[in-house]
Amino acid sequence: MLKTLKVMAAGLALSLLTAMSAHAAASCGDGSGKAAEGEPIVIGAITGKTGPDDFSNSTKAAKAYFDCLNANGGIKGRPIKYVVEDDQWNPETAAQLGAKIVNDEKAVLMVGNSSYVECGANAEFYKKSGIYVIAGVGVPRECFFAENYAPTNAGPRVSMLGAMGYALDKLNAKSVACIGPNIPNVGTWSCEGVALLAKEKGFKADVILMDPGSADATSVILQAAASKPDVIVLGMSKGVAVPLLTAAEEQGLNQTITFLSAASAYDLSVPATIGSGWDGKFFVNMEFNDLEADTPDNKNWLAVMDEYGQESDPRDTFAQAGYLAARIAEKALMTLDPNNITRETASAAVRQVKDFKSDIFCAPWYFGDGQPRHNANSTTRMAVSEGGKWKVVSDCAPSPDPELKDIRAFEATMK
Structure with missing residues (x-):
């Protein structure tokens, strides 16, 4: 029954978005409508499509934008050949695929990556290979603590x-329980941040780590609720978070505890799927703009998805991330001589991206040349489930993550 409701809600959300954006024409590249016919520029990506959850929405959106770009002149006449591989949530597979894309396909950049395991498997390899990554969705700590890896999203901890x-x-929360996946440098890293902030405020936080592929949702929820926290913060993908909320409602916990989540649960289908029992009681962080924002770039993202993506491709926060990653890559590559686009020149161009503005971001995105790590997106919004939809309830605000001190210091030098 739950699966049927999810499918129906997702279909309704897609229909509404399609109707909203169908009148807009996608804008990409030089807008000439002339297909790029030169030598292809190889760009790679690794994503976790098969496994505990489908985590490939970022690469689907990046592909849609690159297809639009290729239909409108490409990079000064050269099309993008976008090579996407599925790591199946397996670090060994991710490492093999990284080597394939970098060594065999000779990619000049990696763009739109979205995986729970790929950063840890490949970050050092990318650095040694001299290839840069404009990721769509970084998840583990390594995605935000690598010299050559810069995600467009904020990340689960932030x-x-x-x-x-x-x-x-x-x-007015005074107690918290944090639920995260027991994936190395994901759940522990994120929930430790929540616990550290709670400690700074003078109260204790409980941390529960769960197997996203096989854990019993009811057992996890009861464990989190045992200490009677004011709030429970989730750090799970949408496909795992929804069953947790269903289990919580079955136990009546939606009446006594407020639930919040990282942006991974910010999807248009979720409010209708979880139902009215969560109205005003389930809040999500938004790493980007409202999915239905009537702003130029957000409308263009939707138009690109409608015209060049698949109808089944989700229009969610991770799709926004992939779209932005592709746009940033386009901006960097457009600064180059089309006859001299190599891994070295592409890498140098990415390092010089300093002030990429989009109404989908709360603040301009930058690479941070010379910095040992990257977390440019760290200013976010909040929304609440209400009446089968999301209602935005806050303006853009910097994340209070204590670990961002070095990022804030660097940004101060950039003014």
Whole structure:
């Protein structure tokens, strides 16, 4: 029954978005409508499509944008050949695929990556190979602590801390339980951030790590609720978070505990799927703009998805991330001589991206040339489930993650 409701809600959300954006024409490249016919520029990506959940929405959106770009002149006449591989949530597979794309396909950049395991498997390899990554969705800590790896999203820890900051400031929370996946440098890293912020405020946080592929949702929820926290913060993908919320409602916990989540649960289908029992009681962090925002770039993202993506491709926060990653790559490559686009020149161009503005971001995105790590997106919004939809309830606010001190210091030098 739950699966049927999810499918129906997702279909309704897609229909509404298609109707909203069908009148807009996708804008990409030089807008000439002339297909690029030169020598292809190889760009790679690794994503976790098969496994505990389909985590490939970023690469689907990046592909849609690159297809649009190729139909409108490409990079000064040269089309993008976008090579996407599925790591199946397996680090060994991710490492093999990384070597294939870099060594065999001779990619000049990696763009739109979205995986729970790929950063840890490949970050050092990318550095040794001299290839840069404009990721769509970084998840583990390695995605944000690597010299050659720069995601467009905020990441689970920064996003969860954004949610936790809202719980402290607006919901008067005095106790918390954090649920994260037991994936190395994902759940522990993120929930430790929540616990650290709670400690700074003078109260204890409980941390529960779960296997996203096989854990019993009811057992996990009861464990988290045992200490009777004011709020429970989730750091799971949408496909795992929804069953947790269903289990919580079955136990009546939606009446006594407020639930919050990282941006991974920010999908148009979720409010209708979880139902009215969560109205005003389930808050999510938004790493990007409202999915239905009537702003130029957000409307263009939707138009690109409608015209060049598949109808089944989700229009969610991770799709926004992939679209932005592709746009940033386009901006970098457009600065180059089309006859001299190599891994070296492409890498140098990415390092010089300093002020990429989009109404989908809260603040301009930058690479941070010379910095040992990258987390440019760290200013986020919040929304609440209400009436089968998301209602935005906050303006853009910096994440209170204590680990961002070095990022804030670098940004101060950029003014």
